[in-house]
Amino acid sequence: MLLQQGSTGNEVKRLQARLGVNNTGNFGPITDKKVKEWQSQNGLSANGIVDDMMWAKLFPLHGLNGGNVRASDFRYEKLRGLIPDGVINQLPDTAARFNINNVYRLAHFLAQCGHESGRFKVVDENLNYSADRLKVVFPGIFEGGLAEIYARKPEKIASRAYANKIGNGDEASGDGYRFRGRGYIQLTGRGNYKKFAGYIGEDTELNPDVVASKYPLASAAFFFSSRNIWDICDGGDSQAVIVQVTKKVNAKLLGLQDRINHFNQYYNLLK
Structure with a gap:
């Protein structure tokens, strides 16, 4: 491992995320400054060069070369009482399928799922909005008296709010409601259901309800993969990294x- 000003690539992105720098993947003057600051604070020579020793200090859970953890080696039992057993039972397969190969990835993933689903309780988007709330959640879509007409009618709300986007047809097609948010991070839109079907090997476009009943965790991991969030997770346990992950969600x-x-x-x- 040898990174310095002028370096580029995914390892630079991980480094930047760990140091709280915008992770562009380009090691420039701002990254160089942050590296030197970190080196000074941690008893290393402030030369701006990230060698194996510094990398090991930055990512102690990964080893010198970002060593992986097997899905079966995570201490899932530590999560019992905080996360439903049904979710914990899905974790080994999900971790193996989606390359969740270190504690940072697993903790960030579970944190986002836990918040988005109300501690793993909600797997279906709640669209039972009042007129006032419709105007806040979907600005510009329910104006001119439409909010009052659509209020408290979830099927009509979703059909209009998600019409002609994310692969959906028009309002009359009903796609917006048929492909409403499901899973722990709300997979939404016909286009995303179709992509997920291709990945998981089951026709979730034909039978969208299985996203909530069978694949709430896998669909959330698919979202992380499709948004390239795992590399950000590798940045570590700092609040800056949590913010970067959250922005993607x-x-x-x-x-x-x-x-x-x-x-x-x-x-x-888990650590």
């Missing part, structure tokens, strides 16, 4: 403190 950073609390709780048990 919820751009407005809603519920950030709860996500931080979830992460710290799971990470401290």
Whole structure:
């Protein structure tokens, strides 16, 4: 391992995420400054060069070369009482299938799922909005008296709100409701259901309800893969990394403190 100013690639992205720098993958002057600051604070020569020794200090759970953990080796039993047994039972297969190969990835993934699903209780999008709430959640879509007409009618709300986007047909098609958010991180839209079907090997486009009943965890892991979130997770356990992961899940950073609390709780048990 040897990274320095001018280096590029995924390892630079991981380094930047760990140091709280925008992870562009390009090792420039800002990254160089952060590396030197970190080296000074941790008893290393502040030369701006990331060698094996510094990498091992930055990522102690990964080893010198980012060594992986087998899915069967995570201490899942530590999570019992915090996470439903049904979810824990799915974790080994999900971890193996989606390359969740270190504690950072697992803790970040569970933290986001735990928040988004109300501690793994919600697997189907709640669309029973009042008129006032419709205007907040879907700005510009239910204006001019439409909010009052659509209020408390989940099927009509979803059909309009998600029409002609994410692979859905128009409002009349009903795709918006048929392919509403399901799973622990709300897989949404015909296009995403179709992609997930191709990955998981079951026709979730034809039978979308199985995303909630059979694949709530796998669909969430698919979301992490499709949004390239795993590399950000590799950045470590800092709050800056939690913020970066959260931005990929919820751009407005809603519920950030709860996500931080979830992460710290799971990470401290798993590490």
